[in-house]
Amino acid sequence: MNLGIIGQAAGLFAVTNIDDILVLALFFAQGASDRGSTRKVVLGQYLGFAAILAVAVAAAFGATFLPESAIPYLGLLPLALGLKAAWRVWKNHQTGESDEAIAKEGGPSSLAVAAVTFANGGDNIGVYVPVFATAGIGGMSVYAIVFLLLVAVWCFAGKFFATRPVIAKALARWGHILLPVVLVAIGLLILIEGGAFGL
Numbered sequence: 001m002n003l004g005i006i007g008q009a010a011g012l013f014a015v016t017n018i019d020d021i022l023v024l025a026l027f028f029a030q031g032a033s034d035r036g037s038t039r040k041v042v043l044g045q046y047l048g049f050a051a052i053l054a055v056a057v058a059a060a061f062g063a064t065f066l067p068e069s070a071i072p073y074l075g076l077l078p079l080a081l082g083l084k085a086a087w088r089v090w091k092n093h094q095t096g097e098s099d100e101a102i103a104k105e106g107g108p109s110s111l112a113v114a115a116v117t118f119a120n121g122g123d124n125i126g127v128y129v130p131v132f133a134t135a136g137i138g139g140m141s142v143y144a145i146v147f148l149l150l151v152a153v154w155c156f157a158g159k160f161f162a163t164r165p166v167i168a169k170a171l172a173r174w175g176h177i178l179l180p181v182v183l184v185a186i187g188l189l190i191l192i193e194g195g196a197f198g199l
Contacts, residue, residue, distance in 0.1 A: 031107015072194020
């Protein structure tokens with residue numbers, strides 16, 4: 001196995017997924033009171049990233065399941081999830097629930113995490129395709145293995161940040177508000193940067 005390719009794969013993953021650590025920390029914090037939440041977040045992260053890899057590998061071989069013009073519209077996924085979460089926060093405040101009670105409503109579903117991961121990684125596909133196409137099958141396999149191993153590292157880092165006492169306390173208090181804001185921002189950023197709807 002070529003150490004150069006492993007290093008390149010690790011660097012490429014880190015550069016294209018650095019923002020996922022914040023999102024993962026928010027998801028882990030959201031499910032802090034739910035016993036199965038960690039498993040759901042990790043499963044969702046792997047499902048979302050596996051979908052990114054599948055599309056990138058297929059495109060590297062010439063198959064395009066997702067036309068390039070459709071990628072900016074993936075921003076609608078985190079935007080919709082963020083608006084739904086914001087609606088839930090607003091509705092709970094209307095009924096007089098405390099911030100702590102809202103924060104303890106349970107964690108995200110695996111599918112929600114997967115949808116956000118895939119939508120947030122839509123731009124990664126455009127980066128991965130040329131790299132995979134020039135790496136050949138052996139190199140592409142190394143990239144895929146390194147990426148999948150690093151997803152676990154990213155999940156660990158997100159969980160680590162979400163459980164640090166100072167950060168955990170802040171996320172427990174404000175995470176239910178911060179998560180919708182971050183999801184809406186990610187959705188809008190994807191839509192605007194991609195030029196969706198003529199933006």
